[in-house]
Amino acid sequence: MIDALIQLDRRWIFLAMFLAVAIPVLLQPELPEQPTPIVQSVFDRIENLPSGSRVLMALDYDPASRPELGPMTRALTRHSALRGHRLFYITLWPTGVPMIDEATDILETEFADQYHYGENYLNLGYGAGQEAAIKLICTDLTKLFPADSRGRPFALWEIARGVNSLQDMDLTISIGAGYPGTKEWVQYAATPYPAIDLVAGVTGVSAPPQYPYYPQQLIGMLPAIKGAAEYEAALAARYGTAGEALPALLDERLAELSGPQRTRESITVEMAEAAGIEMAQVRRVLDGRINCLPRAEIKAFARVLEIEAEAILNAAIQDGADYSEDRDYPSNYLNYAHSDYQDALKRMAPQLSAHLLMLVLIVLGNVIFFLQRRRGVLP
Amino acid sequence: MVKRWKSVTAAGGRGRLTGGRGEPAMGSWGTPGLVAWVQGFPVVGQLVLLVVLGVMAQPLWGAPASPRGLRARDVRNDAGRALTLDWQLSPDDDVRLDPPRVAGYRLYRAEVTPEERPRFERIRDEQDLPPQVDEVVDEGLTPHQPYLYRLVAVDAEGRESAAAELDQPVRPEVWYFDRNKRWFLAITLLISAGILFFIRQARRGVExxxxxxxxxxxxxxxxxxxxxxxxxxxxxxxxxDMNNIQTVAGITVLARIGRLTAEYDARIEVPTSRSLVMTTARETLESSYLAAGRPDAYHEDMSYYITDEQFGYVAYLTGYMVREKPAACFFLGAFFAESLILAETGNSIGAIQIAGTAEPAQLPFFVAACDYTLIGEEFFAASAYLSGEPEQLGTLKGQDVGKLLGGLLIAVGCLLFTYAHGADSPAAQRAVNYLRFQVLGTEDIPEEILEPGE
Amino acid sequence: MKRTIPIIIAAVAGLVMVVAFFVPPLIDWRETAEEWFNILAAVAMILGGASILAMHLRRISDQKRGWGFSLVTLIAFAITLSVGLFKVGVPPMAEYPDRPWTGEYITHGAPLWWIFQYLIVPITATMFSLLAFFVASAAFRAFRAKNAEAVLLLGTAFIVLLGRSYAGTLLTGWVPESYAALTLPGMTDTIMGVFNTAGQRAIMIGIALGIASTSLKILLGIDRSYLGNRH
Known part of the structure; x- marks a missing residue:
């Protein structure tokens, strides 16, 4: 038995790791998270900036690190958009351009009503020159980015008004996977220019060397996917809606309407279509996230269901939907407690099982080591 | 109407000349000049003129109030390319107003030359400064050239307020030494002197x-x-690439390994992820083979380029290791996420592995999977150590001066900080701030930080 | 001569970099030196391309073992290069509809975008993910309690591995708020923020001094081994 373990083929370990990650990925159990202080300070910073503040996001990573850093880019983009900040995207990696597109896609879909290109967000694309590029934009942004990624001069965009350099940004976010990355942003931007406020998101491998910069040069940091998960948890706590009273009210009504041939799903789709609700929104109704719908659609839905519109609206508000100031959309339009918006939290279960497997492997390795020593195989 | 003109005149900027070396005021233009011109007419004529001017200036009625107190000063410690301008906001620039009365500020600049009247041109690429901004750095200027500035507030329709102006031109001065870095220079010189001292000692034959x-x-x-x-x-x-000092350090070790390889008649392959590193490695290997007296054994294919793409390069390297099963692997340079993949693969084929990097994040991986790891400064010491030349070894000894200095600063800083915190003494706090911002920092620090509570 | 000129270039360029840090009017010189490097590196790219071509063409012509892979490499190289260089399938910019090459080289839906999105992205992500497997095998093989230091390291690893996952919250979630520093996540934060930071700083100072002395050696021409052995 021991001999078998000593001779263990590495491929068995690989298989164990594969299973430890694959099974939770498929089962998707949800694990709660609490933001640690280093993550909370990033959240507080974005939360407390006045609406319309300028935020520059430097996405210095490539497809290889996208699975680890993509979720924090998305969470930070969503949070900034919820607060109404103006967003500038750049990358110092030539392979980082599609990472920006991924972030701006969120603004174009989830925040299509509020966010318009050139008005409150801008994609400046790739800037060559590594740390020299950082030094350059600290004093003059247009020297590195005379035009945005669409080739139109930077100065002509509305969002560019009053922006001369990185020092005009209210916050700079560096999401980096290596060189150039967070370390360079700290050394060449945040340290020499006290006016530049920097927060960062980094991969797990490169997180330990960045800790010395917190909290002086870095206001806060999201270390690895765990940091992103904590951020999502903070986002859900602030912008999530629970969705409890609403499905009960609807389920009751839908049960009355449904017959032997009509499932809850089919009747919901049917009713939503009758109310003229768009297909994209119908999914939200099915998920019990009606508290994310515009006021007009809720009223139309109530009409076809023959329920008092006020009853549904009140239930939605009770669930945390914020229709204050007579808004057409609830200000927390999307339910950020929903798993659709929690890519990092979803990965906490695979991460847990992988960590546990590592511990088992370390213990096993040591058992073998001591047995070998007892046998006198090792000194 | 007249009052309006006057108020603008009264608000004329207090442009200040750096170091008192600027040119004297070259006369007034713009609104103050206009008032003087009007005053040159008889009283009746003045009245008629004012009515006419009032009609002409009708659109100005809707324009926002002008900003006041425009000042310009030289940016310190620069190459004479920039001036800082500040002013008091227009009284109409109030965040509580909806719709806002002021949409932004527009800055005009004129070069002052003895030959012609200054011509004001709009700056900042035809872009206005946003509202609530009361300071801007104007860059890209010509050193020593006197400039005049004129600032107006504009509303959403683009109507300009009356202008705030400098009454004297200001010149950007060239600073031949960045004074904020004087301590930095002192520390640099001290460490360099330490290194040079030990090189001398070594040359003299001191053990x-x-x-x-x-x-x-x-x-x-x-x-x-x-x-x-x-x-x-x-x-x-x-x-x-070669502009990273770690790559240079790696190549210096390659010189030694190359020479041994030539002497033993072994085989070495140096695949690179940068073209420039490939050419450098070729040069190095060629010289090593020459030095070993085996120029015939050298051929260019020993070093070749794979790809700049990180993981493409890793794929080649791991593939090479598994196929060719090299007896020894050297990983000496800047490494990132690929460190463990490389080292574990090398370990699985039973190669002797020596790694060295100054990327702190990768050190644990190399330590776990390689036989020997050169940690940070050991890696930089490798070239000197392997050469065994006394003057190179002297540089290693010289680094200790830097360590001593670093240790001293840490100790002094900790004691001072602790004392300042506990004793609540402003003098100690000043000392802490001086150490933090002047000795260890390199930027302009506002006086209020250096002199707390004053 | 062949050695002297490069040493002079290195010394002058290095000196300009150092002096420009303290003397603002020289900043332009520094930027010029940096630009030269970028230009040289870009030109060297051609040498790199030639090296790839030469290596794989030789393998194919010698019919070495695995020469088929060299063929695949060359075909992929040629396709990617030409698709990118000639902006194949890239529509012109909206502002200049009659200028065919004005579009962005990696426009959404163009062949190069396709190559990037559906080949490079998954391939590199796969390579990066291999790390998880290698970390596991390294942990099994190398993490042994051989001596006192190794035991300390092992203990720390246990705390951080648990503290960085939900297990930490689960195991020590019952600890009252006032003792939060004693929970696994709390201890992880302390380890990362205090012990790790202290160690990292020490290593960084050592590295910085190593860089300073290496730079000085190269500037003064004491170490010329990067140009080949001096003897």
């Missing part, structure tokens, strides 16, 4: 004791083993 570095002692063993086994060796100079 310098350098501790043994196991990883470097093992280089000979690794090359020897590869020769015995008749297998090749793999040298990886990291994934950065």
């Amino acid at each position: 310098l004791k350098i501790r043994k570095i196991a990883g470097l002692e093992a280089v000979d063993e690794a090359v020897g083993r590869a020769t015995e086994m008749g297998r090749s060796m793999l040298f990886v100079p990291g994934i950065q």
